[in-house]
Amino acid sequence: MRVFNILKATALAAALLAPNVALAADKVKVGVSGGDGEIIWQEVKKVAARDGIDVQVIVFNDYLLPNAALDAGDLDLNAFQHKPFLENQVKTKGYKITAIADTVVSPIGLYSKKVKALAELKDSAQVGIPNDPSNGGRGLLLLAQHGLIKLKEGVGILPRVIDVTDNPKKLKFREIDAAQLARSLDDLDAAVINTNYALQANLKPGRDSIAIETTKDNPYGNVIAAREKDKDNPLYRRVVKAYQDEAIRSFIKTRFDGALLPVW
Structure with a gap:
């Protein structure tokens, strides 16, 4: 009987404490x-x-x-x-x-102080892209995605300027250090700028870019x-x-x- 009462008391105490014990x-x-x-x-x-x-x-x-x-x-x-x-x-x-x-x-974006839309880019416009392989390739892919250029088949994610196979507007590419592109906008018709550097220059991708990467794939x-x-x-x-x-x-x-x- 004593053992039973001890077990009963222990069970009761556990039941009373349970609501206050977090898992x-x-x-x-x-x-x-x-x-x-x-x-x-x-x-x-x-x-x-x-x-x-x-x-x-x-x-x-x-x-x-x-x-x-x-x-x-x-x-x-x-x-x-x-x-x-x-x-x-x-x-x-x-x-x-x-x-x-x-x-x-x-998303990497294309920015300009001279035009407000891609269609306004003139023939032979000077377009800045990052001069490192990863971001430069990403910039070219952005331009291709928006129909400004075509790239060699199978070029992957690291295309170079020499991989441009079609350039209807005869854009002139200027390869510049990624960190300097926002500062170079006054001297260019447009520039591909990484988001972190764009934000430092008070350029917001959703507001100021004239072309931006898509999220799909x-x-x-x-x-x-x-x-x-x-x-x-x-x-x-x-x-x-x-x-x-x-x-x-x-x-x-x-x-x-x-x-x-x-x-x-």
Whole structure:
């Protein structure tokens, strides 16, 4: 009888305490870049919390450390890079990591102080593009996407000026350091400018560009990455679901005014 009463009292105490005891949340460490990436993931953290997930946002101000940390097991996921960058890191570093979800793209745009529409560009107009292979190629792809030029078949994501096969307006390309293109707009008819440099020059992609990348099938979309062995981890898939929630889509569109666009 005494044992029964002790068990009964223990059960009663557990029942009384249960409503006040919170279940431990699943913890996931995510490496992100400072600035916009951190802002978005603080919102994702709130959505994930409703599903019992504690997203621990680890901020990096370096583009090399997040993949090294993920590969080493110091992170569960990271979200800071576009697909070509990840593919290059895997190839050159031998990392066993892979993309598991799409996030956002920072669209590159064509800007001008002399015309307000693509159709107004005159023959032989001088168009600035970044002088590095990755961004220069991206700029040429943008011009091709909007019908200003045609590129050699199968050129991939790194076309060069010599790969231009058709140039109806006979545009004159000036290859300039990406960071200097916004400052060079006065001397050009138009220039392809990365979003980060455009924003520094008070140029907003959604407001000021005369041509901008589309989100559909954009090879420069950013991703959430995981170790290959964890690509189907159910907990990480729940984090992806939190990121791709409609509340996050709406937040990105409102908060960044076209500087970042969701690509899922």
